[in-house]
Amino acid sequence: GENVExxxxxxxxxxxxxxxxxxxxSDSASNYFPWYKQELGKGPQLIIDIRSNVGEKKDxxxxxxxxxxxxxxxxxxxxxxxxxxxxxxxxxxPAGYSTLTFGKGTMLLVSP
Amino acid sequence: xxxxxQTPKHLVMGMTNKKSLKCEQHMGHRAMYWYKQKAxxxxxxxxxxxxxxxxxxxxxxxxxxxxxPNSSLLNxxxxxxxxxxxxxxxxxxxxEAVTSTDTQYFGPGTRLTVL
Numbered sequence: 001g002e003n004v005e006x007x008x009x010x011x012x013x014x015x016x017x018x019x020x021x022x023x024x025x026s027d028s029a030s031n032y033f034p035w036y037k038q039e040l041g042k043g044p045q046l047i048i049d050i051r052s053n054v055g056e057k058k059d060x061x062x063x064x065x066x067x068x069x070x071x072x073x074x075x076x077x078x079x080x081x082x083x084x085x086x087x088x089x090x091x092x093x094p095a096g097y098s099t100l101t102f103g104k105g106t107m108l109l110v111s112p
Numbered sequence: 113x114x115x116x117x118q119t120p121k122h123l124v125m126g127m128t129n130k131k132s133l134k135c136e137q138h139m140g141h142r143a144m145y146w147y148k149q150k151a152x153x154x155x156x157x158x159x160x161x162x163x164x165x166x167x168x169x170x171x172x173x174x175x176x177x178x179x180x181p182n183s184s185l186l187n188x189x190x191x192x193x194x195x196x197x198x199x200x201x202x203x204x205x206x207x208e209a210v211t212s213t214d215t216q217y218f219g220p221g222t223r224l225t226v227l
Contacts, residue, residue, distance in 0.1 A: 043218040102154035
């Protein structure tokens, strides 16, 4: 089955800095890669996703890049703000199915 | 609108109690999911319903009993739980579960404490 590794487990940055979280996956059949943000006491919220026919996708301060050959994808947050502080999960989904395999999560702390 | 609602927000129950968690979506999605999430861990898939039929059961103990009365509603019936079952229970939905890869939208969760 699919295995998703996520690094780092904790990331501390100063407000205004950029943050990068990286994930690798094992199953070459995976073709959908969402990123979720989870604030304390809340459910995961989709922030951006990418499909394997695309190499990069951007939405304001958030971008995701995908390298299918190397089987890794990354989340980039620019101009971080304290409200970006949360746990971020990457996930992978195989072609034709909507089931998700999650990474272990990254706790992002943005200090003012 | 990508809202999934869950009730109750919090639930405390004894090991001999019977209780139910409820989940609702009005996005016309035909796939619904139950996840269990322990502190500082990712969500762990429990059940998947596709077109109101159970399609995946991830070897969940029988003290958890899912039910999908219609395409908008998903219940999780709880009976004779153990303290280690205390967790955040998340519901999610997607347009489909099989035949295509669709985005899952999560509800806010029910925080369950078993005494």
